[in-house]
Amino acid sequence: MSPSQLAIEAVDLTKTYPGDVQAVKGISFEVRAGEAFGLLGPNGAGKSTTIGMLNTTVKPTSGRAFLGGKDVTKDPIGTRSISSVVFQDAVVDQLFTGRQNLELHLRLWGTNISTGRARIAQLADVVGMSEYLDRPVGTYSGGQRRRMEIVRALLSDPRVVFLDEPTVGLDTRIRHDLFDVLATLRDQTGVTILLTTHYLDEAEQLCDRIAIVQSGRIVACDTPAHLLADLGDLVLEVRVDDADAAERTLQTAGIPEKDILVIGTTVTASLRDNQDDSVIHRLREAGVVVRSATTRNPSLDDVYLRLTGDHIAAGDEMEAVK
Amino acid sequence: MTTATATMPAATERRPANPAAKAVRAVPTLTKRRLQLSLQSPRAVLVPLAAPVLFALVIAPALANAVAPGPGRTAYMTFIALSTAGLLIPMNCLFSGLGVIVDRQQGAMRELMVAPIRRSSIVFGNLVAAVILTAFQVVVLVVASDLRGANYTFGVRTLWFVGAALVFSILMYGLAEILTVRMPSPVEYMGAVPAMAIIPFFLAGSLFPITAMPAWLAAVAKVLPVTQALALFRYGITGPAGVSALHNIWGLHDATTMALLSMAVLVLYALVFVNGAIRLFTKAGTS
Numbered sequence: 001m002s003p004s005q006l007a008i009e010a011v012d013l014t015k016t017y018p019g020d021v022q023a024v025k026g027i028s029f030e031v032r033a034g035e036a037f038g039l040l041g042p043n044g045a046g047k048s049t050t051i052g053m054l055n056t057t058v059k060p061t062s063g064r065a066f067l068g069g070k071d072v073t074k075d076p077i078g079t080r081s082i083s084s085v086v087f088q089d090a091v092v093d094q095l096f097t098g099r100q101n102l103e104l105h106l107r108l109w110g111t112n113i114s115t116g117r118a119r120i121a122q123l124a125d126v127v128g129m130s131e132y133l134d135r136p137v138g139t140y141s142g143g144q145r146r147r148m149e150i151v152r153a154l155l156s157d158p159r160v161v162f163l164d165e166p167t168v169g170l171d172t173r174i175r176h177d178l179f180d181v182l183a184t185l186r187d188q189t190g191v192t193i194l195l196t197t198h199y200l201d202e203a204e205q206l207c208d209r210i211a212i213v214q215s216g217r218i219v220a221c222d223t224p225a226h227l228l229a230d231l232g233d234l235v236l237e238v239r240v241d242d243a244d245a246a247e248r249t250l251q252t253a254g255i256p257e258k259d260i261l262v263i264g265t266t267v268t269a270s271l272r273d274n275q276d277d278s279v280i281h282r283l284r285e286a287g288v289v290v291r292s293a294t295t296r297n298p299s300l301d302d303v304y305l306r307l308t309g310d311h312i313a314a315g316d317e318m319e320a321v322k
Numbered sequence: 323m324t325t326a327t328a329t330m331p332a333a334t335e336r337r338p339a340n341p342a343a344k345a346v347r348a349v350p351t352l353t354k355r356r357l358q359l360s361l362q363s364p365r366a367v368l369v370p371l372a373a374p375v376l377f378a379l380v381i382a383p384a385l386a387n388a389v390a391p392g393p394g395r396t397a398y399m400t401f402i403a404l405s406t407a408g409l410l411i412p413m414n415c416l417f418s419g420l421g422v423i424v425d426r427q428q429g430a431m432r433e434l435m436v437a438p439i440r441r442s443s444i445v446f447g448n449l450v451a452a453v454i455l456t457a458f459q460v461v462v463l464v465v466a467s468d469l470r471g472a473n474y475t476f477g478v479r480t481l482w483f484v485g486a487a488l489v490f491s492i493l494m495y496g497l498a499e500i501l502t503v504r505m506p507s508p509v510e511y512m513g514a515v516p517a518m519a520i521i522p523f524f525l526a527g528s529l530f531p532i533t534a535m536p537a538w539l540a541a542v543a544k545v546l547p548v549t550q551a552l553a554l555f556r557y558g559i560t561g562p563a564g565v566s567a568l569h570n571i572w573g574l575h576d577a578t579t580m581a582l583l584s585m586a587v588l589v590l591y592a593l594v595f596v597n598g599a600i601r602l603f604t605k606a607g608t609s
Contacts, residue, residue: 055436059608081438091432093355095362101430107351108437152433 006066007033007160007192008054013063014216015049023049025216026063031209033159036186036193038203040300041213047196048088050213051162054194055085068159081109083160084153088168090145094138098129098148101137102155109156116155123151126188127181143174147181154185163195167202179205200300210300214308224300231298231306232259232270236279239266241289249286253279261305268302271295348439352447353454359421360455369417371459374410378403378467385529396473400560403467404474405528408552410463411456411487412494412519418452419498423508435607442600445499449596452495453488460487464559475561482581483558489588490551496595503602522548533570544571547591550584557581 008031015024024046031037039047052058054065056076065072067079084105092101099120106116124130127147137145146166153161163182167175179202186193186206197203203210204224211221220227240246246267250260259270271279280293360367386399425431434444468474497518505511525542526532526549532540543549553571556564557580568580 057432057435057608077438077440080436083436085433085436087432090428091430093359093430094428095359100358104351104355104430105433105437108348108434108439110347110438 005032007031007035007068008037008194009066010050010054011064011066013050013053013065014061015046015053015058016061023216024053027213027216027218028063029211029218029221031160031192031194033192034190035209036195036207038207038210039194039196039213040198040200040203040210040304042198045213046216047213048164051085051164051194051196054079055083055162056080082158083162084109084156084158085162085164086146086149086153086166088165090149092137092145092149095136097136098124098133098140101148102133102152105152105155111156119155120151123154123185126185127151142170143177146170146174146178150178150181150185154189154191157189158191160192160194163193163197165196165198167197167199175199175202182206200304204300212304212307219307220303227300227303228298231302232272234271234295235268235298235302236271236293236295237266237268238280238283238293239291240283241265241291243267245286246283246288246290249283249288250279253282255279258306263305265291268305270298270302348437348443349446349450352434352444353450356418356421356448356451357454360418360451367455367459371410371414371462373413374406374459374463375466377406377409378463378472379470382406382467382472383470396471397563399470400467400472400474401556402529403463403470403472404555404560405523405552406467407460407463407487407555408526408528408548409519409523410459411491411551412523412548413515414456414459415452415491415494416498416501416515416519418448418455418495419502420508420511422448422499422502423506423511426502426506427508441604441607445596445600445603448499449492449495452498453491456491457487473561474559476559479558479564481558482554482585485585486551486554486558486588489585489592490547493547493588493592493595496592496597496599499599500595500602503599503606522546525549526552527567527570528552531566531570540570547588550587554581554584554588 008029010027010029013024013027014022016022027046027050029037039050041047049058053060054067054072056072056079060073068082070078070082072079093104096104102120103113103117105111106113106120120133121130124133127150129144129147129151132140132144137148140148150166153163166182167178170178182193183206185191193206195203195206207224209221209223210227211218212227213219238246243262243265247260247262250267250269251257255269255271261268269279280290283290382399382402385402386395390398422431425434435441464474501511501514501518505514525535525539526546527543528548532543532549535543549571553564553567556567557577558564565577565580568577568584569575572580572583574580574583
């Protein structure tokens with residue numbers, strides 16, 4: 001791929017915070033122009049730090065990064081001029097109306113004000129926020145504010161939009177609404193998107209490729225379909241009294257060790273060629289007490305589990321405890 | 323939700339990029355933003371004004387009646403009323419700094435940090451807004467106290483007052499911006515206001531000449547920027563009587579030389595504080 005086709009290029013980026021906290025330990029990836037790329041992982045995995053290094057709010061300890069061919073450390077204003085960010089939490093002037101917040105963005109990004117105003121009207125219509133555009137943002141609901149921030153991020157016609165966990169704290173309905181908006185805007189603008197999330201469905205819905213980040217490193221990077229393809233047709237999930245015995249039995253039933261994962265008393269196994277009935281039968285024959293058994297389609301959560309030995313949600317809980 | 327059939331509007335035109343233009347382009351925008359935010363929260367304008375105006379309109383005449391009744395009353399009242407500018411300017415600039423903390427915690431600061439502008443222009447935008455608001459308040463103070471009976475003399479020397487008020491406002495805002503980085507919590511920040519604004523005011527020759535204090539305290543007072551500013555205020559608009567404040571600091575006989583020295587001290591402080599503010603702000607914006 002020629003450099004001109006790359007919207008984002010990260011080369012061995014590392015970030016160590018004071019106290020020798022290594023948030024990012026050598027991340028490299030490339031995102032083509034027009035591609036939607038997801039960084040998926042639990043809180044504390046290094047996703048937001050990576051985005052911070054790309055949007056110039058975090059200084060890399062080592063490594064290099066380019067946006068549209070511009071070096072983020074050597075030309076920070078140049079890289080900021082072709083990108084914009086939707087942050088995790090509210091980053092707005094609450095006393096201003098939505099329109100005032102949007103016009104401020106136009107001015108800061110050096111966009112022609114009169115054509116910018118027309119674009120505000122059109123984008124507001126696309127995301128359904130025209131009726132509350134002139135209300136103070138402090139009166140907006142969480143979903144309304146998010147829509148305003150998404151419109152703001154697209155106003156200056158950026159080549160790259162960073163979406164840093166844009167749906168955190170929103171309820172399921174609003175999350176789905178917003179992702180519908182994002183998918184529509186992405187289809188219509190062709191903008192390059194870098195999304196960080198720990199919601200697997202969001203990554204699957206929006207992203208062409210996904211990098212799974214664990215403890216500051218990318219542990220897998222591929223299309224969602226390819227990541228899921230490695231997991232077979234179905235996933236068997238059983239809760240048993242003796243997980244070791246269950247694991248041994250599954251192996252003797254022909255399931256490779258790499259396809260079996262044990263977490264506490266829950267054992268999951270990737271199944272191929274409709275093995276499910278025979279496998280459960282073999283477990284019972286071997287005297288393994290099966291408390292519950294379900295089969296389902298593989299999900300990115302399973303991919304994540306295989307790659308990291310950890311649940312994304314569990315990682316979040318651990319982070320919350322810390 | 324009306325997403326399915328809408329077509330995307332054409333991309334907006336971007337004005338041609340020019341590094342020099344970029345450096346200054348954002349300052350008026352950011353100044354306007356800060357002024358709009360301040361004016362939408364009138365408390366931010368009125369609260370810093372309340373105490374000094376009360377001082378000028380009520381306390382100064384009352385003190386003059388109590389301390390210097392008779393022929394010296396007007397002179398002392400003028401002395402006190404003008405001193406309140408030495409309280410108003412730091413208070414207003416420090417309150418403006420509070421807006422920066424709100425920006426960081428609940429406002430659009432991170433949006434500003436990822437904008438294609440020099441980060442120093444965020445400091446300058448806020449600084450210009452603080453200076454504009456402060457100038458308005460100083461004018462209100464001077465007019466109000468003049469109407470109340472203070473005896474000011476306006477002429478060419480008034481430029482010393484204007485210049486000193488401007489530079490003193492700039493240095494106090496620089497200090498405020500430094501404090502916002504060092505004390506990111508509003509509670510902690512507000513706790514520092516008395517130390518930065520009120521205590522120096524009482525040491526700076528505001529209620530009495532600094533020569534009335536013990537020699538060591540007078541020496542401390544001479545180092546304070548508010549002492550230099552007050553001396554220039556007096557020199558600027560209180561006629562020949564104003565020269566004595568400069569003399570108390572410098573001990574020279576040429577008033578213009580002393581005024582230049584005091585202004586040089588203020589400018590030096592302003593350069594140090596504003597430079598420090600920009601460095602700290604920029605560093606804090608990139609972890």
